[in-house]
Amino acid sequence: MFCARAIAGVLAEGLAHETAANVRAGLRAQMLGKLTRLGPRFIASQSSGALATLLTEGLVRLDPFYAAYLPQSAMAMFLPLALLVLVFPADWVSGVIMLASAPLLPLFMIVVGKGAEALNKRSWQRLGALSAHLFDVIEGLATLKSLNASRMQASIVAEVSNDYRVSVMAVLRVAFLSALVLEFFATLSIAMVAVYIGFRLYYGGMDFLPGFFVLLLAPEFYRPLRAMGAQHHAQMEALAVAEEINRLLDTSEPASPAQPVVLEKVDEIALEHVGFSYQPGQMVLHDVTLRLRRGERVALIGPTGSGKTTLTRLLLGLERPSLGEVRVNDVDLQRLDPAGWFRHVAWLPQSPTLCAGTVAEILRLAQPNASDAALLEALARAGAADFVAALPQGLSTLLGDHGAGLSGGQIRRLALARTLLKQADIFVFDEPEASLDGELITHINLLSAALAREHAVLVIAHRLEAVAGFERIVMLEEGHLRPAYA
Incomplete structure (x- = not known):
């Protein structure tokens, strides 16, 4: 019987760990x-550190x-009953x-562990706060060093860690108190049985x-109850994490079309009398009408805060207009x-992001099946x-997160290659002059002219000088689109 229990225990443990890994992978997906x-x-409204912790450490905490x-x-439910038989x-x-x-035994475990769930929730919230703060500090480390504020932040991190x-x-x-109480009553129960049998013998x-x-x-009868009690804290910890996971999974999504339309190609995209506000009563864009057609190159200029980024996000489908419509092929x-x-649009943001990986992997985010020859052509x-x-290994060179190991100009050019690799109908270049690289600005302007022969191209800029020579230039000022320049 004891050999059978040992063999069954080993098999059950292996199956349990495999199940935990499958659940973790499924939840992460x-x-x-x-x-x-x-x-x-939505992601921008959340703490990056807290989300990263939930997707990594949070899911790992479900394993136990x-x-x-x-x-x-x-x-604990079935074995004691079988032994009683x-x-x-x-x-x-x-x-x-x-x-x-x-x-x-479970009754005393619940009584002693009362309040443990609240403690676990508080612990998880503090871990999220620590992760979020540490993430922000690491992101802004260069700024902190330049302002000589790194020591102050180190003390804050130490305080949050404590x-x-x-x-x-x-x-x-x-x-530990719960486990101690459980062990005490289990031992006491076994002792009662032993003393009773001893006197009768x-x-x-x-x-x-x-x-x-x-x-x-008798010990085998109480063993599963004691083992369950020893893992009671794992349940409390999992409940705290599961609450956060459910909160994310239950978040309402933007309404999806009942019968989505699939386009083979895009010839035109238009904003028709579009208005947009992030908060009720505070319009960022006012009655904006703009058309972008295949075969033309349009420049959108305007000062900081005029609404250029918002208009771009509307064109890309990352935001929905509060008023009016964004129409694609009518x-x-x-x-x-x-x-x-999203397969029809390619966007080079003002501050492009490169995830950790090889140069080839970073480029293939735009075109997963692209050959090495296609990658080299885009580069x-x-x-x-x-x-x-x-680079030491060419396309196989491993880069760190945010392009660690490359200069700012190299990061932008690699992001530009990734944008060009995508077989899109619409190309959007967001403020290339922000890089302060005159050669790169000229290069993008020449590329945009070549792309405009077969694609629709939108280039966003601060200054009119940066887009001199464009076929059509429009200005956005305080949310209003001014007449086009030829």
Whole structure:
């Protein structure tokens, strides 16, 4: 019996860990899909550090619940009942003692652990705050150093870390106390059975073999209950994380079209009397009408805060207008299949982001099936071929997050190559002059002229001088679109 229990335990543990890994992978896929559907605006409103913690450490904290607590709970439900079936025929009084004492163990565990759930929630919230603050500090480390404020931030990080340490210790204190109480009552229950059987054997009221058999089964009867109690803190921790995961998964998504329209190609995109506000009563754009057709190049200029970024996000489908419509091939953009629509647009933002990976992996985000020859061609068109060839492993060179290992100009050229690699109908270049690289500005202007022969091109700029020579120039000022320049 004991050998069978050991073998079953090993098999069950392996299956439990595999189940936990599958659940973690499934939840991560659900959460990433949810974030994709919620879009950039929702992500921008959340703490990057807290989201990263939830997707990594949060999911890892569910492992003990699925790998240990749930299997032990199942064992605690069925194994004691199975053992009672064997104990009662041997000695019904010992069976009654076990049956009466078994419910007391989880009861005392719940009483002692009362409040542990709130402590776990507080601990998780403080971990999220620590992650968010640390993420922001690392992102702005160069600025902090230049302002000589790094020591002040170090003391704040130490303070937040200490708050998290205190909350973790409070959780562990309750967990250890709960386990201690459970061990005490389990030991006391076994002792009661042992003392009772001992007296009966001493006075001759019981044969040795039945008594010995019951004594062997008594620890096995309480073992799953004790194991479940030892994992009780895993349940409390998982509940705190699950609440945050459910809050994310239950977030309402933008309405999707019942029958999404899929376009083979895009010949025109138009903003028709569009108004937009981030908050009720505070319009950022007012009655904006703009058409962008295949085969033309349009420049949008305007001062900072005029609404250029908002207009760009509306054109890309990253925001929905408060008034008016954005129409693509005379179809409302909101009726299009989102995944299909994004295949038609390519966007080079003002501050492009490069994820960690090899140069080839970074480029293939735009075109997953692109060959090495296509990558090299895109790099050459972006003026990035020479510095990529000079990297230690060329296309296979591993870069850090945000393009760590490259200069600012190299990051922009690599992002430009990624944009050009995408086989899009509409190309949007957001303020290339912000890079302060005159050569890059000239290069993008020449590229935009070449692209405009077969594509629709929109270039956003601060100054009129940066887009001199464009076929059509429009100005956005305080949310109003001024007459076009020829």
